[in-house]
Amino acid sequence: MRTKTSMAMLTAVVAAVLGLLISTTPAGAAGKNGVVESGEFGLYYVQGSSGLVFDLFVSDNDFRDDVFPGTGISADNNTESYRNRDSFWWHVFTGVGYTGSHGCLPSGHVGNASATYRNTISSAYYSSSSC
Ligand SMILES: [Ca+2]
Ligand SMILES: [Ca+2]
Ligand SMILES: [Ca+2]
Numbered sequence: 001m002r003t004k005t006s007m008a009m010l011t012a013v014v015a016a017v018l019g020l021l022i023s024t025t026p027a028g029a030a031g032k033n034g035v036v037e038s039g040e041f042g043l044y045y046v047q048g049s050s051g052l053v054f055d056l057f058v059s060d061n062d063f064r065d066d067v068f069p070g071t072g073i074s075a076d077n078n079t080e081s082y083r084n085r086d087s088f089w090w091h092v093f094t095g096v097g098y099t100g101s102h103g104c105l106p107s108g109h110v111g112n113a114s115a116t117y118r119n120t121i122s123s124a125y126y127s128s129s130s131c
Pocket of ligand 2: 060
């Protein structure tokens, strides 16, 4: 799996070589800070893709040790909508360790989880390919 860190560094190097000032670079993106930034995948507490959000910059194989940033609310089995601001696909699973039902959200996707994934997602990873 390609690492995002190396991609971000490559982007930074290219920008420096070209002498460009890029204000939208994702280099400052930080996962799990409650803001879905460029390069991240957001899983929202409620439907509508707004409000409390569990934002992932890199894959997480177990949501049981995570909360919605700034709250004590568990992120496990507790998300109802998505926003994919990454250039990658995000794969969501109803079980920890990428097990159970397996769904895929393309880059740019915004929408509510289907019944299968509503309040059931327990792990997620990014990939350049779909399911
Ligand atoms: Ca973030
Ligand atoms: Ca985790
Ligand atoms: Ca689950």
